[in-house]
Amino acid sequence: MTLIGENGHAADTLTGSGFDFGEEPNPYGAAGFPLDRRYSHSLYHDADxxxxxxxxxxxxxxxxxxxxxxxxxxxxxxxxxxxxxxxxPEIPQAVPDSQARLSVGSVYRPSLGARGLPDLVPDPNYVQASTYVQRAHLYSLRCAAEEKCLASTAYAAETTDYDVRVLLRFPQRVKNQGTADFLPSQPRHSWQWHSCHQRYHSMAEFSHYDLLDVTSGRRVAEGHKASFCLEDTTCDFGHLKRYACTAHTQGLSPGCYDTYNADIDCQWIDITDVPPGNYILKVQVNPKYLVLESDFTNNVVRCHIHYTGRFVSASNCRISQS
Structure with missing residues (x-):
């Protein structure tokens, strides 16, 4: 969850070395900041x-x-x-550049006063446990239609409120296992009020969903989920909830989970036009990398989907790098 867009440029700048210490290993990363070993478990793979x-x-x-x-x-x-x-206090020993093998999303952080980074990880077992197919009339999907959560054929001129859409529904639970809060990519004054759902949208797209052909990998359908309720739904023992879905504060604390049940709007892929067959369901959080994380390689869940035309089964859900 190579960086994309501006994050990519930042990573290129950070991985360079601008200092020469002769025979001594360089204890500094880019921009001359010492590396912080407190976060080496998520930024580096230097077990030896x-x-x-x-x-x-x-x-x-x-x-x-x-x-x-x-x-x-x-x-x-x-x-x-x-x-x-x-x-x-002694400054933590830096990891030499020669030993640091950076993963996607890894960055150098100053060791003094650094608060770390968030790290979102979706739960593959949660997706697999409750995936199902629902058929719903368009008149019951008006709020979701406003958010463009349906396939393009749902917006054709000839459609009526009594047309039926076929939805591949699944739940999602995302944990912040990092060392800092995951906060919305937009400042509070730019959050959008959605009158139909009676909630504020703090991110344009918190999750993206793709249904891929199992043989070719071609996308056959897609969906998305705006984070209209980014909050601490539950937390691990010893961690307290600090964020709720309000107009003033939204976010996800370290050690806490943001949970979306399968029955809420847009927690689906519209598969009305998808024929029966075998597919791959791809669920990705923070898909556009708008919020910096310590590791983007654990932001994707992939599941095998068997669709009969009436029923669906999900299996082998697991974390994937892409």
């Missing part, structure tokens, strides 16, 4: 790297003196008593 131990160096702070692992002492001029120096 040894943890940093031993003496820290004040050189990283621009002083050029060594200090041991505990606070140094000095004799007071006034009283002749040893007092501890103010403790300066």
């Amino acid at each position: 790297a040894e943890p940093h131990t031993g003496t820290g160096s004040m050189e990283n702070l621009g002083f050029g003196a060594q200090f041991p692992g505990h606070p140094p002492f000095r004799a007071s001029e006034s009283f002749g008593i040893a007092h501890p120096e103010p403790f300066i």
